[in-house]
Amino acid sequence: MFATGMRIGEAIRLQIKDIQPERSLIQIWNGKGQKDRVTLLSPSLLKELEEHLEKNKPIKWVFAGDKPGTHITARSVQRAFKNSLVKASITKQFTVHTLRHKFATSVVEMGNDIYRLQQLMGHSYVRTTSRYIHISNLHALTVESPLEKLVKDKNKGNDNT
Incomplete structure (x- = not known):
């Protein structure tokens, strides 16, 4: 959820078909307010998802529940x-x-525009988006997942060892 900004209800209902690696996107259907949107699919998250899917072999839901045909619960x-x-x-x-x-x-x-963030978060109003952030210096740049920054920073540290 850190890599995508998804809500818990969106993450638990994520279906395999909604992962679009060729576009580096995840399609979210019927999010809060029954809104559809897309969010980021970073290379690091894609790798983790591929490993998860290979290991667990779910049929429909990315995060399958204990009972066949169900997804994991928010409580879990x-x-x-x-x-x-x-x-x-x-x-x-x-x-x-x-x-x-x-x-x-x-x-x-990371320097990305609040209006692009608004789209990623699925907010109707930028005022809602602004409640999530506590900084004021905004610049319009290409959006990259914060997970990628963590992975890059980690890899930089590993290069020095």
Whole structure:
């Protein structure tokens, strides 16, 4: 969700057919307010998704549920997220939705335009988008997933070892 800005309900309902690697996009159908939109599909996320699909072999849903033909529940994702925070010894209060906020903030901090972010987030009004960010210096550039920046930064650190 950090890599895409998706809401939890959108992520759990993601279908395999909605991943469009040739366009580097993920199609989101019937998001909040029954809106359709597209969001980013970074190369790093695509790699992770391909590995997940190869390992788990889901039929329809990217994140299949325990019962055949169902998708994972929001509660399962929230529980796994909380467990990950504990395992990483992170004591600050974060929720799964925090990842969406971090996506928005990171996209703008990387110099991208708030109006492009508005489209990625699926907001009708830029005022709604502006609540997600806490910075004011905006520039129009090509949008890149914040996950890619993390991977690039990590790889730079590995080059020095």
